[in-house]
Amino acid sequence: MAVSEDRIDAVREFNRFYTKHVGALNEGLLKSPFSLTEMRILYELHTANELMAADLAKSLSLDPAYLSRILKRFKSAGLIETLRSVTDRRQRVLTLTEEGRRVFAPYIKASRDEVAAVLDALSEAEQTKLLTAMQAILSTLDGARQKATPVIIRAHRPGDIGWVIHRHGSLYASEYGFDDSFEALVAKVAGEFLEKFDPAFEHCWIAERNGGILGSVFLVKKDKTTAQLRLLYVEPSARGLSVGRNLVNECIAFARQKKYKTLTLWTNSILHAAIHLYEDAGFKLVNEEPHHSFGQDLIGQTWDLTL
Amino acid sequence: MAVSEDRIDAVREFNRFYTKHVGALNEGLLKSPFSLTEMRILYELHTANELMAADLAKSLSLDPAYLSRILKRFKSAGLIETLRSVTDRRQRVLTLTEEGRRVFAPYIKASRDEVAAVLDALSEAEQTKLLTAMQAILSTLDGARQKATPVIIRAHRPGDIGWVIHRHGSLYASEYGFDDSFEALVAKVAGEFLEKFDPAFEHCWIAERNGGILGSVFLVKKDKTTAQLRLLYVEPSARGLSVGRNLVNECIAFARQKKYKTLTLWTNSILHAAIHLYEDAGFKLVNEEPHHSFGQDLIGQTWDLTL
DNA sequence: TAAATTAATGGACTAAGTCAAGTAAATTAA
DNA sequence: TTAATTTACTTGACTTAGTCCATTAATTTA
Structure with a gap:
């Protein structure tokens, strides 16, 4: 207790x-x-x-x-x-x-x-x-x-992006000891997404229940044929509800529909739950490399899914 | 009734x-x-x-x-x-x-x-x-x-920056009809602050009561002699508690202490409450110019305070 | 098919709370 | 200053609310 x-x-x-x-x-x-x-x-x-x-x-x-x-x-x-x-x-x-x-x-x-x-x-x-x-x-x-009350998945609205940044910052600080620079990175990525947002080729999904946000994921255009999945997160309180799985699936379906050839993503080896989702969805590990970021020694990973 | x-x-x-x-x-x-x-x-x-x-x-x-x-x-x-x-x-x-x-x-x-x-x-x-x-x-x-229960003012912690972005996004959307691009701007500004944060010359203040954030303000270095006040916000529920005034005062005191010559800020003419605070603190309007941003026709203003 | 469980009830009780009236001290009005 | 009123608390006599145990009848489980 x-x-x-x-x-x-x-x-x-x-x-x-x-x-x-x-x-x-x-x-x-x-x-x-x-x-x-x-x-x-x-x-x-x-x-x-x-x-x-x-x-x-x-x-x-x-x-x-x-x-x-x-x-x-x-x-x-x-x-x-x-x-x-x-x-x-x-x-x-x-x-x-x-x-x-x-x-x-x-x-x-x-x-x-x-x-x-x-x-x-x-x-x-x-x-x-x-x-x-x-x-x-x-x-x-x-x-x-x-x-x-069911979990619904919807597009982002004003305030959501900030919330996603907030939750990433808090969660990764308390669970993995990440420092400010992680929140800075998330803010930059999410801010750029909003700034350059092209609805025809990009999307953000927010999972919510009762007006409370439970998770998010972003799909951004990397180049003509490659889409990148970014900022997947699921509230600890929402674990076990397949929120992450559903978000990843939305992402893949959207990427297929928009005729991307590859869906890629970058993550870190310590994020076991997320990696498990990626594997299940058919992503393959294509690259791995240690780096020191966010105040931690980490192993960055790139995963690709051929669509 | x-x-x-x-x-x-x-x-x-x-x-x-x-x-x-x-x-x-x-x-x-x-x-x-x-x-x-x-x-x-x-x-x-x-x-x-x-x-x-x-x-x-x-x-x-x-x-x-x-x-x-x-x-x-x-x-x-x-x-x-x-x-x-x-x-x-x-x-x-x-x-x-x-x-x-x-x-x-x-x-x-x-x-x-x-x-x-x-x-x-x-x-x-x-x-x-x-x-x-x-x-x-x-x-x-x-x-x-x-x-x-007293309002306390403290430095930022992980999660705070995201929260500030979130609140700006929600609040300005509902109160002034600002669109996504405003939240994008805030995310960019706040993200850059975190990324390049230099504690010797910059600071973020968070006003909170009982663990709930009531307001924020940032001071960033613009050049050797000029500091910029950014992202002042006060929760609607905290109006009348002098939260905004105290935040601005903190900012000015810090700028003086760090030997800046000028404290500048950019705002929009519709933000009456904030502008009132700036005037009271001794800021002078130095420039005004209309622009179309955030889905609105606005009049941008630059205010300076000689320290 | 016997044993255990569950739904509902009555009897006998105790605990919880109310109301009216009274005492003593303090406050207000004359 | 004194009389009238109000306030803080107390007692007695009560009612209401709630509990515990045992029983009956139907249902479920072993």
Whole structure:
């Protein structure tokens, strides 16, 4: 467990703050005849439409006995209907009745209004910042959601090139100890790409999910018949999602379509994961030569793919 | 109330998710002899050192009666000491005893461990993303905190240059409609800075708060007697914090110290906020000339400061 | 086919939290 | 200065929320 104390404390502080914040929001609903737990149950029923008691108990971490009693109360108040499930006759399918919806609606509205009031006090920029941040937390902590949203591959947009440089700089510094000069090289390469960009023969692919960039690759024209693959990178957090593979494939397909004869690339022997991708894609090692760059002793490699 | 429904729902969804998430974290502390509320009280005492019951009741939204009883229990268990306040003899000053600290410590540790386990499951990049996001939420929703943490100005580190390019690209695209070629220019300038960086006569300043970059400025050597200020930028979220002013001042101080005679800079007439800073710092407009760049009709300006 | 597991429930209980009323000190108004 | 009001905290009497154990019935696994 090598997580820094600072980070742990920062998260704990956030948790404490947000607990209070949500607590204050819920305060407003306190005058309702429903307890917070009851509200949460009604809310789940409201969104899910059909639910088993067991699902509810699990997703809200409730004692089944306690839940059972609450549901019983709801049923006798005419808020929900319970039907024996046909597939498993132990289970009971729960649904909110029309009456249930009618009764619950104002509280949803009240809850919405409370949130609206908080947002309303913020500027447009602050709202965006808040929502982006919440999205980031959701997608980081909620594994299920993360899997669900697909990785898309698109062309570059303003800001992307800088981001790619930023990530190369940070990542290679922390993982391989590369110094500034590496980031300088990346900035130069990427800057030149943008400057001289010829969409007919060149392309940049950005892999993203939920608005967060997961990887990149560039294809630049070297000469009439040769294209060069450059700046392939994949976020550590996105490993295992075939992001790198898909990016390389896009690159190869584009090179073929544009009638290049050869796709070449330069890399360093320590970048095992990337090299593995190149080999799999059919690239052949054509040259190898040691050099001292980025504050490190490295072995540069040139790989070619005949298209 | 003109807040969009989508945003409200997004916030509500986040609230629901995070409530569950924190609930799950607290589950682990459930086997302790303290209830969640008791924990929160102990935690407040632990950090604040000295506290009145009334403060506690307010900050944790507790019923005074309930709190009073909990405190009574804590006192008879030897966990806290209560002293009549000298300034107001109705109040009682609460402090955790040594014994209290000793007893409470393992639970703090347990809570830390739970958070550490969550973080541990994330990659470095994800951790950073998570913390940045939490920081963003805190600073947006908790106005008080925003003021409290100071902005620091430091030299550049790996990744920073890329970040600066990224932000220039995004920001100028969304605020002024600049196209790719602007980002290309920034990448070239910043890349060259890194490549030819001479610490004796050049410098980059990064303004940051809580690990988040708020602004930047570069000073590069133009010739023996002239230094150029480049790439000044300030995050929209950091406006009004004098970030830009402080960065420009750093720049001027450095230029003076290095015995430059003139500090020059090139900018565009639409960048009012920046120009205002330059004027305030004593720069004089020496040249102005229209140009078509970055997909826009602009008026370029050269400003000089005699040192 | 027996044994183990799961879904749901009731009984008996404890913990958590609330409300109204009171005391003593401090503050404000007259 | 004194009376009225407010504030900090406390106690008593309560309600609500939540837990634990045991049981029944259906389903799954061995």
